[in-house]
Amino acid sequence: MDKNYNEVTGRIFNIQRFSIHDGPGVRTIIFLKGCPLRCKWCCNPEGQSYKKESMVTAGVSKLVGKDVTVGEVFEEIQRDRVYYRRSGHGGITLSGGECLAQPEFAEALLREAKRRGISTAIETTGYASMDIIRRLLPHVDTVLMDIKHMNSPKHKEFTSRENQLILENAAHIAREANQMIVRTPVIPTFNDTEQEIGDIASYAYNIGVREMHLLPYHRIGSDKYAGLGRNYEMSHISPPDKQTMQKLVNVVEEHGLKCQIGG
């Protein structure tokens, strides 16, 4: 008999239903807690640490982080099955944090989704050992993987990690995954030039990726930093304007990739 994946436990900080910008169709996003990167613009800072922590939202302090079983998560997931089916390829997306940082739990969620006939996606930094990634890949329909910058020092300055592991993994995933889409957050002062985006597109094309999403920087998460008692280092920058975004889309398309703004 198959292992009962429903009993595997993990730590999450949110489940968001009717997500329409994180993978195809109508999706439920499971946010797993804990991430190896510390991106300065991160809109989910409460997902970075694996530890449970309190965050003040609208004046009320709340504990962020909850230990749950896969079965409990599916109580929520299965409520929107009808919408997954009606939207063609809808299903679940594991996000975070970084879902690869809780491999047992992530694998169990993905296997259970497949057992229940629900389509799967992961949203990942790709920062993990390839062995772990290979355990998950057979159960993932779509990998949405961030490539944020081709220059390693700059990558490290803004995300706290160098990019070699990420780029190597990207090449493997592109070969082995059912479908891979590269996602790049467009962050002014970090990577919003035609040169920088073009370099990413060029790399993506060379490893065999044919689709890329550009996600314009937004400030929706900025209040959370104060709520966590942390400093938001990006308060001085503004979201890129429409023309800039359109120019960058053109650059990506010139490299032979399908490109869209937003997920």
Add this chain to the structure above:
Amino acid sequence: MKFYTEPIEKSPRIQKLVDALYTKLPEIEADRAVLLTQSYMETEGEPIITRRAKAFRHILENIPITIRENELIVGAATKAPRGCQVFPEYSFEWLENEFDTVETRVADPFYISDKTKETLSEVYKYWKGKTTSELATSYMSDEAKTAIDHGMFTPGNYFYNGIGHVTVDYPKVLAVGFEGIIKEAKDALSALSQADADYAKRYHFLNAVIMSCEAAINYAERYSALAEEMARAETDYGRKKELEEIAYNCRRVPRHKAESFYEACQSFWFVQMLLQTESSGHSISPGRFDQYMYPYYKKDIDSGKLTRVQAQELMDCIWVKLNDLNKVRDAASAEGFAGYSLFQNLIVGGQDKNGRDATNDLSFMAITATEHVFLPQPSFSVRVWNGSPHEFLIRAAELTRTGIGFPAYYNDEVIIPSLQSRGLSLSDARDYNIIGCVEPQKAAKTDGWHDAAFFNMCRPLELVFSSGMDKGVQLGPKTQSVESMTTYEEFENAYKAQMNYFIELLVNADNAIDYAHAERCPLPFQSCMVEDCIGRGKSLQEGGAIYNFTGPQGFGIANVTDAMYAVRKLVFEDKKYTLAFFKEALENNYGKDMDTAMATKLTQQIMSSLASKGKSFTEDDIKSVYLAVKTNASDADSKKKYAALYDDIASLKKFGNDDDEIDSFAREIAYTYTKPLESYKNPRGGIFQAGLYPVSANVPLGAQTGATPDGRLAYTPIADGVSPAAGRDVKGPTAAANSVSRLDHYIASNGTLFNMKFHPSALEGRSGLESFVALVRGYFDQKGSHMQFNVVSRETLRDAQKHPEKYKSLVVRVAGYSALFTTLSKGLQEDIINRTEQQGF
């Protein structure tokens, strides 16, 4: 079926027609009332059906007619665009009382000239004691009248106006013309024997039908003559040709069958506007326009006589004309039906009577017409079933995205079996259309009385706490005192007892009104286009239709659900509070001050009632009354205790968040209204069937309702439709939809109404449209019946409140219809802004 899906460009004519409609405040005209009264004075003593026909004829022979600039489809009920006639045979006193305020009131103001006021005052002298509302009042039981006075329910619509709420046999008029119907009536006449028991009734009814049809034919001929005359004087060659064609059309239809798509459009329009001249009833719904117009379209397209561009322009012209009709209501009803709406529901798509998909070119062109004209009429709807073409729903979603609040989406998979359970044949049920807001029925066979009353389900709950006492009167049954209740079942039983009692009174009131319409305002013209009036030889109002219903609406399910749940949990399960304390907290509005607008309104009422008693008062008196009304008088200690209860209620589960326990609670609560109601009968031989929606009455009727145990403060709006209470659904659109789908939508066969508001960003791009369609399909898979959407940002609405002049054309979905936002009252604007705004994440 293959169909064209690409939108056609808007002709410049259409914008000119639209602009001409909105140059002035709509005006009240007296011509119809004067002509009606003249005729009634001359026909005293004759059978009522004959008097109605003669009055209709007299009106149509003499009422001023006008062809507006640029029109291709003609026929106007008033001289001024968007004007309205009045209908003193139903009621008149309210208008006379409001002569001086109707122009300045908040909801739906109308201009009325001094001369019109004078004329109407003169006319009204005749009507004292002769109206349907006066007869209904004398038929009604005292208990029912008292219950109405105490705001338990309101049968206001049919109490003071015509019934309307019908879809007639447009296809029959297109196919045989009024000459064909006259022939049918004559054949029926010649089959009668003078010795038949009901000969007198049948004879006069059939003659009244003939007279009414002839009147319609002659009315069209007046237009033909006018068009000819205008053509002769016209110097612009293009317009001259158009007027000549109009003259030709009006000579042919609606007398004869329509020979072309253009004639079919003109014939349709005469029927549509004349129904609304015969009676003041609203929700005269065109129904399945794409189906009955299609044969005429197809024939002309195939023969090359018509291009799709021309067909689109003609449809657009009809859409404009539907906004040229108007109706003045009393101030209170105007708040309940805000937005000058006539609820002329036009629906496209869905199955044909054999169960195949019926979407065609015209279904798509109707969506385009709604985009082109971009006005509140028609109330535009689409039918959805498992076989609906995806591209059709995507196109509908594009219309939704514009923010106009159309289309409303209806689920064949629920409505068809629901109608069958009410006795409709399968093929009739499959051919349903929607009346007014959300009420399904079979066209040309039904007198549905779909808008029979609004029943406020929160009020009986208030009476549970007072054992039936209201403002010093034993209004409801003397149920067990809450202080002595020891189980939740006792509380629930008291609620059911209060509900059952007031449902009985509602039935009494509706049936009294029903008799009044049959006796005083049978409608021969309308009746000749509904089966089987001619066969049975009697009017629709006397039971001539095949299917007869009375459909009063219950609303407040979300509030009552959350309230009953709070009582069960906090009093009987957790034993944290007593019912006696609950009662005290409710009486003291949880220790909260009254909202400023409501306090102002109440102060005004108190002051004007003092003034009418001849008392004088100073500015300072007004201020102190206002403060006394607004400020909560509870002491600090009590306030603290009430606040604790209020917070505990706030932290409980609420309907609308996809929670099985509380959602199944909601299903049972809805049954306390829908189940007792279906056992009652109406005088036309039909049954009562419930709807679950308030149109916009949740705001004015909420203003008459004290605090409720769900934490709703006194006099604030009640939840709208079957939607969760405003701001309480916090888990997104799919969770809200799942909750609402757990109600029994089949038993609410007079319709349910689920409002959702979207930020435009949720529908961005093709993927936004796809997800939106999936949401509709997913809700419908779980057997929801109806869904509608407001797509507009909160900021936009706030800005429109500040700068109404910039947003004259901002259309929002109010309830079963859309209205211009700036024409709504402040209270309703706030309600719309506060409905939860769902976003895609």
